[in-house]
Amino acid sequence: MEAPQYVAARVQQALAEDGRTNELGIRVDIRGDQLFLRGQVSEVEQRTRLGQVAHETAPELRLHNEINVVDATEPGEDEHLD
Amino acid sequence: MSILTDLRIAAVGDIHLGEDGRGHYRRKLQGIEERADVFMLAGDLTRHGTLEEGKVVADELRDLPIPAVAVLGNHDYHSDMEHEIAEELRDAGVIVLDDDGVVLQCGDMKLGVVGGKGFGGGFAGKCASEFGEREIKNFVAHTRSIAEAWKLALKEIVADERVVLSHYSPIKETLEGEPAEIYPFLGSYLLAEAVDTAGADLILHGHAHKGSPKGMTPGGIRVRNVALPVLGRAYGVYCLDCENGS
Structure with missing residues (x-):
């Protein structure tokens, strides 16, 4: 059996290189027969594609x-740089 | 007598618009002219760097009520269409920096903006150097030539305030939250060294989605990571206090 x-x-390479996703910042963890994806995207569709x-x-x-x-x-609070 | 005025910069990076983003992004910028004098985009405007995505970005940014200045990011280079994407953006009225600078008139103030994509290599003490295989030397030389171009552009620019706009980070602090092992792919201290040498008032960058919002260069120039996931809002607004002497 291949090491997890x-x-x-x-999987992480596929998420980065597959033309449907090209998402670099997703964390991939495997525990036993379970695969966990964690991270943040801006669209529901992108999450589904991942x-x-x-x-x-x-x-x-x-x-x-x-x-x-x-x-x-929404934009947030202004930051004053003085 | 001197009058203090604020120069308000709205900024965001890593908006990653795909073709399904058409017609959706612009509404997030509604009213931006009341909040800021200029809009800056810190690269990764597209998802795959295709020309079609570039056209979506251009349409969403077309003829904004305030000047828009952008640099491209690594995603915008993915399909080898970076020049064509930059042209689409320029046709839509966006100023695209490619290791050069521009001076904008904002009210009474002259705002100089210098920048480009930037590149990686790592940070002092833990970085790649121009040694060994040709591929490694090319990697480091690419960053070095970018840093040199920024330094020259900053020295040439005559403005009241100077901002550097990059995709990659010039410092480690704003990468905190990312795995330390990938820092060399997220930025380079050579960028900070160049800006510290030439001088600037603020550096804005994106790229590090899991990074931290605030940091400063060894020379004390403020750095802000404006990657959309870090901001968690449509854009940040940074106000530079300008002393308008008379």
Whole structure:
């Protein structure tokens, strides 16, 4: 059986290199037969695509897509640099 | 007598617009002209760096009520269409910096902006050097030539305030939160060294989604990581106190 570290590395590479996702900052963890995705994206669709690519890369694992979607619409407080 | 006025800079990086972002992003910028004098974009405007995505970004930024200045990021280079994307943005009225500078008139103030994508290599004591294989030497030489271009551009610019706009980080502090092992791919101290040598009032960068918002260069220049996930809001607004002497 392949060491989980190599499988996780391959999933992470796929998320970065697959044209559907090209997402670099997603954390991939494997525990037993479970695959966990964590991180932050700005669209629900991107989270779904990341789940798809991860599943295709390691179909034998049970996927937990724990990526957060943060849609920032409002500007925040000004910062004064004096 | 001197009059204190604020120069307000709205900034964000890593907006990563895909083709499905068409028509959605612009509404986040509604009313920006009431909050800021200029809008700066710190790279990674697209997701895959395709021309189609570049056109989406250009359309979403077209004819903003305040000047927009942008640099590209590594994602915008992914499809080898960076020049075409920059042209699309310029056609839409966005000033795109590519290791050069521009001076904007903001009210009574002249704001100089210098920048470009930047690049990696790491930070003093834990960085790549121009030694060994050609690939490593090319990697470091790329960053070094960028830093040199910024230094020259900063020295040439005549302005009341000077801001450096980058995608990659010039310091480690604003990377805190990212795994330390990947710092060399997130920025280079050569960028900070160049800006410290030539002088500036603020450095804005993106790229490090899990990084920290605030830091400063060894020379004491404030650095802000404006990557969208770090800001957690549509854009940050940074006010520079300007002493308008008379």
